[in-house]
Amino acid sequence: MTQTADTPTTASVTAEPLVDLDVVDATLRAALDAGxxxxxxFAEDxxxxGVLFDEGRVEEMNSGRDRGVGIRVTAGDITGYAHTSDLTPEGLADAARTAAAVATRSPAGGTVDMASFRGxxxxxxxxxxxxxxxxxEHKVALLKAADEAARSTHEAITQVTARYGDSRRRILVANTNGICAADDQVRTLFSVSCVASGDGGLQTGRETVGYTVGWELFDGCDPAELAERAAQRAVTKLAARPAPSGEVPVVIARGGGGVLFHEACGHGLEADLVRKGASVFxxxxxxxxxxxxxxxxxxxxxxxxxGALRIDDEGHMTQRNELISDGVLTDYMWDWLRSRDDGRAPSGNGRRQSYTHLxxxxxxxxxxxxxxxxxDDIISDTPQGVYVAQLGGGQVNTATGDFVFGMTEAYLIEDGKITEPLREGNLIGxxxxxxxxxDALGNDFAMGxxxxxxxxxxxxxxGDGQPTLRVRALTVGGTAA
Known part of the structure; x- marks a missing residue:
């Protein structure tokens, strides 16, 4: 338990919209009146x-706040966009007229009917x-505990870096279809990276935990245990042998390869890339x-x-979208613009980095x-192959689906058993x-x-995830002869 005597047990709530709804109404009317x-x-606060703890001391500590509004206006197939940090009625009206000017050169003038807000x-x-x-001081104490736990795991640990981060994002979305929706998103993250030094050189181990939750993250996560696991990963890899080269069966551990399906398959199911012809699907x-x-x-x-959200950044409720069902492609992911053009409902997948972005x-x-x-049966049924415990970053061509991912933790499979650790190599396919x-799907689903x-x-x-699964053949780019 990481709460202290003065820790509040419930979150404080700001029960007011980011922008007064009368001002929202006037701003949207200004955009329509301008054509x-x-x-x-879209309003955002x-x-x-963030705190970085490296080599036994706090190296970085930062905090920030950004607040502003983005105005999107469409006229036919043309979209205009303007953003501002001036949240006065005059500043917002100016941004609305600017966005409208980009979308059209033919001001409508007069009064335009607009749906009433719902929400x-x-x-x-x-x-x-x-x-x-x-x-x-409480956040730094967790980082220090992680640093000490990692270093005490094994004498081979020569470097420990721990990071803490939290964010709160309040948004308000309103449009002339009558949508008026808000969300208050809080995320907390903790990660530890360790370097082990041995005769085989330097090896790294990393563990990260992060959820859309508050400080209660640490009620179910012990930073010291997290650090010990990261350190043990690095130490284990000191005895790693070169990864094999060539096409072999590959078993991917639960939660360890979701990034592959996110990058190599998920992007190809986004409707904007599909419409551009940049998707193999x-x-x-x-x-x-x-x-x-x-x-x-x-x-x-x-x-x-x-990746959990109550609403997307266009004000639509998020939902469960089954994209491939029992092997058959059933749907794509949609934002409002693409769904409007195709005469269907959005799927809650319209997202933006901030109010400065479309x-x-x-x-x-x-x-x-x-x-x-x-x-366990998947492993025992694999005579020879590679067991990937964790994939790292990589590159993907969404038009073809071709990818290269780094294997940050992998092991050899011999005679149906996981044996020696492998040095980092690439997974190509x-x-x-x-x-x-x-050709095999486990029953042990986990998110990564x-x-x-x-x-x-x-x-x-x-977020991404998957159960333990086996791919009958993938190319491993290792260095073994």
Whole structure:
């Protein structure tokens, strides 16, 4: 338990919209009066804290707050966008007229009918304790405990870096269709990275935990235990042998390879990339694109996972979207603009990095669902291969699905048993082909580490996961002869 005597047990709530609703109404009317056919106001108030503990001391400590409004206006197929940190009625009206001027050169003039708002623009944070209510000394104490625990694990540990971060993001979205919705998103994260030194050189181990929760994260997470696991990963890898080269069966541990399906498959199911022809899944709805039994889901309601949201950044409720069902492609992910053009409902996947950015189609929590095989049976049924405990970053071509991912922790499979650790190498393949080549799905589903997804210069928090699974053949780019 990490609460102190003066720690509040409930989150404080600011029960008022970021922008007065009368001002919101006037701003949207200004956009329509300037020629817009549809207008949206997105208000955001974001605050964050971060602490970096390196080599036994605090190296960085930062906090910040940013507040502003973005105005989006459409006229036909043209979109205009303007943003401002001036939240006065005059500042917002100027931004609305600027966005409308980009969208059209033919001011409508006169009075334009506008739907009444549905909602009050207020949301409560769904956390027990706001991290902002916790003193910095308590956050530093957790980092120090992690540092000491990692160093005491093994004499080979030569470097420890621990990070703490929290953020709170309040948003208000209103548009001329009558939407008026709000969300209050709080996220807390803790990570430890260790370096072990030995005859084989330097090896690293990392552990990260992060959820859409407040300070109560540490009621179920002991930073010292997290640090010990990171240190042990690094020490284990000191005895690693070179990874094999060539095509082999690959077993991916529960939660350890969700990033592969996020990057190599998920992006190809975003409707904007599909419409641009930048997706291998274009025109494939109703077709078999994965092995029988494989189901791929994107679910923004999956609290308290890292990508969980009550609403997306266009004011639509998030939902569970089954993208691939039992091997068959059933749908794409949609934002408002793409769904409007296709005459269908948005799926709650319109997201943006901040009020200075336009929304686009983005994932939330993307994962492969459970199968029915005991994970131990998957290993024992694999005579030779590679067991990937954790994938790292990589590169993906969304138009083809070709990818290269780093294996940050992997082991050899020999005679149906996990044996020696392997040095870091690459996993090379094609996302759509991986979906087809999954020949065993475990019953031990887990989400992986929290992540940030980059697309067109914007980053948003996302989650991914999967049960233990086996791909019948993937290329391992190792250094073994």
């Amino acid at each position: 817009g056919e549809w207008a949206e106001l 974001r605050s964050s804290t 009050d623009g207020v949301a409560e944070p769904r956390v027990e304790v706001l991290p902002a209510a916790i003193g910095t 274009r025109d494939r709805v109703g077709s078999a694109v994965a092995a029988e039994g494989v189901t791929l889901v994107d679910d923004g309601t999956m609290g308290p996972e890292w 929304p686009m189609v983005r994932m939330t929590n993307t994962f492969v669902t459970n199968g029915d095989i005991d994970p 094609n996302g759509p082909q991986v979906l087809l080549d999954i 580490h929290p992540g940030t997804c980059g697309k067109d210069g914007q980053g948003v928090p996302v």
